[in-house]
């Protein structure tokens with residue numbers, strides 16, 4: 001049976017986190033073109049069922065070694081697009097356009113190499129960080145690997161994500177205090193890292209975290225791209241430091257893509273079409289103002 005395991009990452013030095021030097025064995029180039037997604041809506045009373053267009057012809061591409069951030073106001077379609085790109089919405093008449101992974105449609109083999117971190121983590125509050133990752137490894141990794149190999153994989157992921165210091169702390173929840181929000185998010189990312197995904201999608205991995213912790217998480221994800229992973233995330237309001245870490249940015253406004261390209265080119269592009277801030281500002285804030293239909297500072 002084929003396993004999806006990659007070589008173990010080498011342990012890093014310095015901050016206790018491992019550096020991701022293992023290359024992805026089967027990198028993924030994702031291209032999406034003119035993606036339209038509709039949902040069915042209920043009419044009031046005797047009114048017939050209608051449809052609402054959530055994504056209105058969105059296009060883009062992301063290559064191995066790149067991190068794509070999807071930005072936009074609340075309700076603009078970021079999570080929906082992430083879910084579509086993660087192969088979690090089946091092809092029906094309601095989803096049209098072309099979405100290819102290395103030139104092919106989403107397959108079961110790709111599903112095994114795809115990690116998806118949802119916005120709301122589902123973790124057991126009474127398990128420790130180590131228990132959470134070891135149990136996930138035992139459940140998710142192929143039976144061709146021994147228990148010892150699976151445990152070693154969990155250990156490697158903990159080192160890679162800087163979780164060693166809190167390895168014996170419980171996760172916690174609303175009623176019982178446990179690890180911090182940033183650590184908790186890293187445990188969720190770790191659960192997906194166990195399968196060593198070629199394609200990693202994350203819904204709001206920094207929401208609710210302060211900018212320093214958010215920065216650490218995005219840096220960790222940036223490190224992952226160096227091994228050839230393809231990383232896509234939705235993000236609400238990144239600081240300018242984070243914004244410039246993204247290789248590509250997709251700005252959504254009411255289901256329309258109003259910018260797709262390098263983060264570092266976004267300001268020049270909008271200046272060239274007549275939209276430039278009159279004082280220096282965080283480019284992400286500027287783009288969100290534009291996506292909200294507010295011309296900043298006017």
Ligand SMILES: Nc1ncnc2c1ncn2[C@@H]1O[C@H](COP(=O)(O)OP(=O)(O)OP(=O)(O)O)[C@@H](O)[C@H]1O
Nearest residue numbers: 039054072073074075076077078079080081234236
């Ligand atoms: N299954 C569904 N049923 C009803 N409405 C839906 C469904 N899926 C998405 N929507 C609507 O589509 C729009 C886009 O939702 P989506 O969650 O993708 O936005 P978002 O940009 O991720 O928002 P947020 O930043 O608030 O998470 C919203 O208006 C949402 O209510």
